[in-house]
Amino acid sequence: MNAVPQYDSLKFGETALKLRTFRQQILSNNLANSDTPGFKARDIRFADVLKAQLEGSSPIAGVSMATTHAGHIAGKISSDDPRLLYRVPNQPSKDGNTVDSDVELSEFTKNSVFTEAALTFLGGTLSSRLSAIKGQIS
Template sequence: MNAVPQYDPLTFGENALKLRTFRQQVLGNNLANSDTPGFKARDIRFADVLKAQLEGIAPSNAVNLATTHSAHIPGKVPQEDPRLLYRIPNQPSMDGNTVDADVELTEFTKNSVYTESALTMLGGTIRSRMSAITGQPS
Protein backbone atom coordinates (compact mmCIF):
# COMPACT_ATOMS: atom_id res chain seq x y z
CA MET A 1 0.00 0.00 0.00
CA ASN A 2 1.45 3.36 -1.06
CA ALA A 3 1.46 6.10 1.53
CA VAL A 4 -0.11 9.36 0.41
CA PRO A 5 2.19 12.29 1.23
CA GLN A 6 0.79 14.90 3.61
CA TYR A 7 1.22 18.56 2.71
CA ASP A 8 0.57 21.63 4.78
CA PRO A 9 -2.81 22.99 3.57
CA LEU A 10 -1.48 26.55 3.39
CA THR A 11 1.52 25.53 1.27
CA PHE A 12 -0.66 23.31 -0.90
CA GLY A 13 -3.23 26.06 -1.44
CA GLU A 14 -0.59 28.67 -2.26
CA ASN A 15 1.16 26.43 -4.80
CA ALA A 16 -2.13 25.29 -6.36
CA LEU A 17 -3.32 28.89 -6.74
CA LYS A 18 -0.05 30.06 -8.29
CA LEU A 19 -0.06 27.13 -10.70
CA ARG A 20 -3.73 27.67 -11.62
CA THR A 21 -2.92 31.30 -12.38
CA PHE A 22 0.03 30.25 -14.53
CA ARG A 23 -2.14 27.75 -16.42
CA GLN A 24 -4.80 30.42 -16.97
CA GLN A 25 -2.16 32.60 -18.62
CA VAL A 26 -1.02 29.73 -20.85
CA LEU A 27 -4.58 28.89 -21.91
CA GLY A 28 -5.38 32.57 -22.49
CA ASN A 29 -2.28 32.85 -24.67
CA ASN A 30 -3.48 29.85 -26.69
CA LEU A 31 -6.88 31.47 -27.21
CA ALA A 32 -5.34 34.80 -28.16
CA ASN A 33 -3.22 33.08 -30.81
CA SER A 34 -5.94 30.86 -32.27
CA ASP A 35 -5.60 32.61 -35.67
CA THR A 36 -1.81 32.95 -35.67
CA PRO A 37 -0.26 30.82 -38.42
CA GLY A 38 2.19 28.25 -37.07
CA PHE A 39 1.27 28.82 -33.39
CA LYS A 40 1.51 25.67 -31.28
CA ALA A 41 -0.94 25.30 -28.38
CA ARG A 42 0.70 24.66 -24.99
CA ASP A 43 -0.52 23.34 -21.64
CA ILE A 44 0.81 21.80 -18.45
CA ARG A 45 0.12 18.57 -16.60
CA PHE A 46 -1.27 20.27 -13.53
CA ALA A 47 -1.03 17.34 -11.10
CA ASP A 48 2.55 16.47 -12.09
CA VAL A 49 3.78 20.06 -11.87
CA LEU A 50 2.00 20.66 -8.53
CA LYS A 51 3.50 17.49 -7.07
CA ALA A 52 6.98 18.53 -8.21
CA GLN A 53 6.54 21.99 -6.67
CA LEU A 54 5.32 20.54 -3.36
CA GLU A 55 8.30 18.19 -3.28
CA GLY A 56 10.64 21.13 -3.86
CA ILE A 57 11.66 20.13 -7.38
CA ALA A 58 12.09 23.46 -9.14
CA PRO A 59 11.89 23.52 -12.91
CA SER A 60 15.15 24.56 -14.48
CA ASN A 61 14.71 26.70 -17.55
CA ALA A 62 18.39 27.43 -17.99
CA VAL A 63 21.32 25.37 -19.23
CA ASN A 64 24.65 25.80 -17.47
CA LEU A 65 27.50 26.72 -19.79
CA ALA A 66 30.64 24.65 -19.51
CA THR A 67 33.77 26.38 -18.24
CA THR A 68 37.08 25.22 -19.64
CA HIS A 69 39.31 27.28 -17.39
CA SER A 70 39.18 28.09 -13.68
CA ALA A 71 39.13 31.84 -14.46
CA HIS A 72 36.00 31.54 -16.58
CA ILE A 73 32.80 32.97 -15.18
CA PRO A 74 30.00 30.38 -15.05
CA GLY A 75 26.98 31.30 -17.10
CA LYS A 76 23.52 30.08 -18.02
CA VAL A 77 21.53 30.17 -21.23
CA PRO A 78 17.78 30.61 -20.71
CA GLN A 79 15.42 28.11 -22.34
CA GLU A 80 11.65 27.88 -22.51
CA ASP A 81 9.69 26.80 -19.44
CA PRO A 82 10.11 23.00 -19.07
CA ARG A 83 6.63 22.69 -17.51
CA LEU A 84 5.00 23.65 -20.80
CA LEU A 85 4.02 20.82 -23.11
CA TYR A 86 2.66 20.97 -26.65
CA ARG A 87 -0.98 20.05 -27.03
CA ILE A 88 -1.63 17.33 -29.60
CA PRO A 89 -4.24 18.70 -32.00
CA ASN A 90 -7.42 16.79 -32.84
CA GLN A 91 -7.36 18.21 -36.35
CA PRO A 92 -4.30 20.23 -37.41
CA SER A 93 -4.95 23.26 -39.57
CA MET A 94 -3.36 23.95 -42.93
CA ASP A 95 -1.37 26.90 -41.56
CA GLY A 96 0.29 24.82 -38.82
CA ASN A 97 -1.73 26.31 -35.95
CA THR A 98 -2.66 23.63 -33.38
CA VAL A 99 -5.11 25.70 -31.31
CA ASP A 100 -8.63 24.23 -31.15
CA ALA A 101 -10.70 27.13 -29.78
CA ASP A 102 -13.37 24.79 -28.36
CA VAL A 103 -10.81 22.72 -26.44
CA GLU A 104 -9.00 25.81 -25.18
CA LEU A 105 -12.19 27.54 -24.07
CA THR A 106 -13.33 24.40 -22.25
CA GLU A 107 -9.98 24.05 -20.46
CA PHE A 108 -9.94 27.80 -19.69
CA THR A 109 -13.42 27.58 -18.12
CA LYS A 110 -12.58 24.44 -16.11
CA ASN A 111 -9.38 26.04 -14.87
CA SER A 112 -11.36 29.14 -13.81
CA VAL A 113 -13.68 26.98 -11.69
CA TYR A 114 -10.69 25.17 -10.16
CA THR A 115 -9.04 28.52 -9.43
CA GLU A 116 -12.15 29.69 -7.57
CA SER A 117 -12.16 26.49 -5.50
CA ALA A 118 -8.45 26.90 -4.74
CA LEU A 119 -9.18 30.45 -3.53
CA THR A 120 -12.04 29.19 -1.36
CA MET A 121 -9.88 26.43 0.11
CA LEU A 122 -6.99 28.79 0.80
CA GLY A 123 -9.34 31.34 2.39
CA GLY A 124 -10.81 28.64 4.65
CA THR A 125 -7.34 27.52 5.70
CA ILE A 126 -6.35 31.09 6.58
CA ARG A 127 -9.61 31.69 8.51
CA SER A 128 -9.18 28.49 10.52
CA ARG A 129 -5.59 29.39 11.40
CA MET A 130 -6.60 32.91 12.40
CA SER A 131 -9.34 31.39 14.55
CA ALA A 132 -6.79 29.11 16.22
CA ILE A 133 -4.41 32.02 16.82
CA THR A 134 -7.00 34.46 18.18
CA GLY A 135 -9.21 31.90 19.91
CA GLN A 136 -12.28 33.40 18.30
CA PRO A 137 -14.56 31.55 15.90
CA SER A 138 -14.24 32.60 12.27
Protein backbone atom coordinates in the same frame (compact mmCIF):
# COMPACT_ATOMS: atom_id res chain seq x y z
CA MET B 1 2.32 3.68 5.30
CA ASN B 2 0.21 6.50 3.88
CA ALA B 3 0.04 6.62 0.07
CA VAL B 4 -1.15 10.26 0.11
CA PRO B 5 1.67 12.73 0.76
CA GLN B 6 0.99 15.17 3.57
CA TYR B 7 1.59 18.84 2.78
CA ASP B 8 0.99 21.95 4.81
CA SER B 9 -2.46 23.18 3.74
CA LEU B 10 -1.28 26.78 3.47
CA LYS B 11 1.67 25.86 1.24
CA PHE B 12 -0.55 23.57 -0.82
CA GLY B 13 -3.20 26.27 -1.31
CA GLU B 14 -0.67 28.94 -2.22
CA THR B 15 1.17 26.69 -4.67
CA ALA B 16 -2.05 25.47 -6.29
CA LEU B 17 -3.30 29.05 -6.70
CA LYS B 18 -0.02 30.21 -8.27
CA LEU B 19 -0.03 27.24 -10.60
CA ARG B 20 -3.68 27.78 -11.59
CA THR B 21 -2.83 31.39 -12.41
CA PHE B 22 0.16 30.24 -14.46
CA ARG B 23 -2.05 27.78 -16.37
CA GLN B 24 -4.65 30.50 -16.96
CA GLN B 25 -1.93 32.61 -18.64
CA ILE B 26 -0.94 29.68 -20.84
CA LEU B 27 -4.53 28.97 -21.89
CA SER B 28 -5.31 32.63 -22.55
CA ASN B 29 -2.13 32.83 -24.65
CA ASN B 30 -3.36 29.85 -26.68
CA LEU B 31 -6.76 31.51 -27.22
CA ALA B 32 -5.17 34.83 -28.17
CA ASN B 33 -3.07 33.08 -30.81
CA SER B 34 -5.81 30.89 -32.27
CA ASP B 35 -5.44 32.60 -35.67
CA THR B 36 -1.64 32.91 -35.68
CA PRO B 37 -0.12 30.73 -38.42
CA GLY B 38 2.30 28.16 -37.04
CA PHE B 39 1.38 28.75 -33.39
CA LYS B 40 1.55 25.59 -31.26
CA ALA B 41 -0.89 25.29 -28.34
CA ARG B 42 0.77 24.64 -24.96
CA ASP B 43 -0.42 23.36 -21.60
CA ILE B 44 0.88 21.76 -18.41
CA ARG B 45 0.05 18.57 -16.55
CA PHE B 46 -1.29 20.30 -13.47
CA ALA B 47 -1.02 17.37 -11.03
CA ASP B 48 2.56 16.54 -12.05
CA VAL B 49 3.74 20.14 -11.84
CA LEU B 50 1.93 20.70 -8.52
CA LYS B 51 3.63 17.63 -7.03
CA ALA B 52 7.02 18.83 -8.28
CA GLN B 53 6.37 22.30 -6.84
CA LEU B 54 5.40 20.92 -3.44
CA GLU B 55 8.44 18.70 -3.34
CA GLY B 56 10.63 21.67 -4.24
CA SER B 57 12.01 20.28 -7.50
CA SER B 58 10.45 22.86 -9.82
CA PRO B 59 10.27 26.43 -8.51
CA ILE B 60 7.64 28.90 -9.71
CA ALA B 61 10.03 31.67 -10.49
CA GLY B 62 9.45 34.62 -12.73
CA VAL B 63 8.62 33.00 -16.02
CA SER B 64 9.81 35.27 -18.77
CA MET B 65 9.64 35.17 -22.53
CA ALA B 66 12.79 35.40 -24.62
CA THR B 67 12.90 38.52 -26.80
CA THR B 68 14.61 38.77 -30.18
CA HIS B 69 14.82 42.55 -30.39
CA ALA B 70 15.61 45.29 -27.87
CA GLY B 71 12.25 46.95 -28.60
CA HIS B 72 10.22 43.85 -27.68
CA ILE B 73 8.33 43.77 -24.41
CA ALA B 74 9.18 40.78 -22.25
CA GLY B 75 6.21 38.48 -21.69
CA LYS B 76 5.34 36.02 -18.96
CA ILE B 77 5.61 32.63 -20.65
CA SER B 78 8.82 31.11 -21.99
CA SER B 79 8.59 28.63 -24.83
CA ASP B 80 11.51 26.67 -23.38
CA ASP B 81 9.91 26.20 -19.96
CA PRO B 82 10.20 22.44 -19.25
CA ARG B 83 6.77 22.39 -17.58
CA LEU B 84 5.06 23.44 -20.82
CA LEU B 85 3.95 20.66 -23.12
CA TYR B 86 2.58 20.87 -26.64
CA ARG B 87 -1.09 20.03 -27.04
CA VAL B 88 -1.79 17.34 -29.63
CA PRO B 89 -4.41 18.73 -32.02
CA ASN B 90 -7.57 16.80 -32.87
CA GLN B 91 -7.54 18.23 -36.38
CA PRO B 92 -4.40 20.14 -37.45
CA SER B 93 -4.89 23.17 -39.64
CA LYS B 94 -3.12 23.81 -42.94
CA ASP B 95 -1.25 26.83 -41.55
CA GLY B 96 0.37 24.75 -38.77
CA ASN B 97 -1.67 26.27 -35.92
CA THR B 98 -2.63 23.61 -33.36
CA VAL B 99 -5.07 25.71 -31.30
CA ASP B 100 -8.58 24.27 -31.11
CA SER B 101 -10.64 27.16 -29.73
CA ASP B 102 -13.32 24.86 -28.33
CA VAL B 103 -10.79 22.76 -26.39
CA GLU B 104 -8.92 25.83 -25.16
CA LEU B 105 -12.10 27.60 -24.05
CA SER B 106 -13.28 24.46 -22.26
CA GLU B 107 -9.93 24.10 -20.45
CA PHE B 108 -9.89 27.84 -19.66
CA THR B 109 -13.38 27.63 -18.11
CA LYS B 110 -12.54 24.47 -16.17
CA ASN B 111 -9.33 26.05 -14.88
CA SER B 112 -11.30 29.16 -13.83
CA VAL B 113 -13.60 27.02 -11.71
CA PHE B 114 -10.63 25.24 -10.14
CA THR B 115 -8.97 28.60 -9.49
CA GLU B 116 -12.08 29.75 -7.64
CA ALA B 117 -12.02 26.50 -5.64
CA ALA B 118 -8.34 27.05 -4.79
CA LEU B 119 -9.18 30.58 -3.59
CA THR B 120 -12.00 29.24 -1.41
CA PHE B 121 -9.75 26.51 -0.02
CA LEU B 122 -6.96 28.98 0.76
CA GLY B 123 -9.42 31.42 2.32
CA GLY B 124 -10.79 28.66 4.56
CA THR B 125 -7.29 27.67 5.60
CA LEU B 126 -6.41 31.25 6.48
CA SER B 127 -9.69 31.71 8.32
CA SER B 128 -9.24 28.58 10.43
CA ARG B 129 -5.66 29.51 11.30
CA LEU B 130 -6.74 33.02 12.27
CA SER B 131 -9.47 31.50 14.44
CA ALA B 132 -6.92 29.26 16.11
CA ILE B 133 -4.61 32.21 16.77
CA LYS B 134 -7.42 34.31 18.25
CA GLY B 135 -8.79 31.37 20.22
CA GLN B 136 -12.32 31.85 18.93
CA ILE B 137 -14.81 29.16 18.10
CA SER B 138 -16.71 29.74 14.86
